[in-house]
Amino acid sequence: MTGPLDPDSGPARERILAAAEELFAERGFDATPTSRIAERAGVPKGLVHYYFTRKPDLLSALVERLPEERVDRYAVIVPGDVTESLCRLVTVLDGMLGASATLSHLLWREADTHPAVRDALHDRFARLVEVIRDVVLGAREGDPRGVETVALLLASAVSYRHSVARHADDESAAKAEMTRELRFLAEALDAGVG
Numbered sequence: 001m002t003g004p005l006d007p008d009s010g011p012a013r014e015r016i017l018a019a020a021e022e023l024f025a026e027r028g029f030d031a032t033p034t035s036r037i038a039e040r041a042g043v044p045k046g047l048v049h050y051y052f053t054r055k056p057d058l059l060s061a062l063v064e065r066l067p068e069e070r071v072d073r074y075a076v077i078v079p080g081d082v083t084e085s086l087c088r089l090v091t092v093l094d095g096m097l098g099a100s101a102t103l104s105h106l107l108w109r110e111a112d113t114h115p116a117v118r119d120a121l122h123d124r125f126a127r128l129v130e131v132i133r134d135v136v137l138g139a140r141e142g143d144p145r146g147v148e149t150v151a152l153l154l155a156s157a158v159s160y161r162h163s164v165a166r167h168a169d170d171e172s173a174a175k176a177e178m179t180r181e182l183r184f185l186a187e188a189l190d191a192g193v194g
Contacts, residue, residue, distance in 0.1 A: 013051045015041040017065065020058045025106045029059065029114070059110060062103060063120040071096075071131050077138035082186035085139035089132065090158065090178060097162045108163055128155040136189070146189045157181060 019040035023032040034055055038045040052058045076088035097104065111118040133151040137144065161178070 012041070012043050012047055016043060016048055016051060017058070017061055021062055021065075021103055021106065024059075024062075024110070025102050029055075029110050056114060056116070059107075059114055060116050060120075063107060063117055065103060066107070066120070066124060071135070073131070073134050073138060077135055079139060079141055082136060082139045082189055083183050085135050086132075086154065086182040086186065087179060089135045090154075090182065093128070093131075093158055097158070104162055125155060125159060128158065140189065145192060150185050150189055154182075154185060 016037060019037045020032070023037055023040060026032075034048045035045050037058070038048045041048070052061065071089065071092050076085055076092060078084045078088070107117050107121060111121050129151045132154050133147055136147045136150055140147070157178070161174070
């Protein structure tokens with residue numbers, strides 16, 4: 001367990017959000033009083049309520065801190081090579097999603113009881129499907145057959161991997177497994193499945 005954040009580590013609002021993220025990840029949303037968040041952030045409790053009227057407002061603000069899945073599609077698309085395009089895309093997504101692993105785990109856990117969090121995560125999933133769809137279409141040079149199914153399956157696989165990433169024992173084995181799955185999806189598209 002860490003102590004109070006350094007008061008010089010940034011504006012009070014950001015320190016409050018950082019403290020809330022840490023504490024919610026450690027103890028859960030319901031088990032974390034705002035007084036503990038204030039203590040960890042090194043601010044008076046009233047300042048927490050100044051920035052965030054209700055405790056659920058902290059969760060909403062944390063959702064906004066999730067990175068957008070903005071991918072330079074042209075940097076990952078290899079025309080005619082779906083497998084390589086998807087491998088490049090997953091590498092980019094791993095970096096983006098890995099940068100917010102603690103926050104993502106926390107929000108997935110709280111999605112069951114907080115509809116705003118659940119809705120934000122559904123929107124995030126839809127954006128992920130869209131990115132995958134665009135990359136596959138680009139790699140297949142516009143051939144739409146089976147693309148929607150592949151996009152949904154891969155978005156589910158990527159989301160699952162990131163929901164359990166902290167439990168991975170062997171990162172290289174996980175990467176090899178994902179490469180096999182991507183190759184399978186590409187072969188299924190070529191075979192006209194989906």
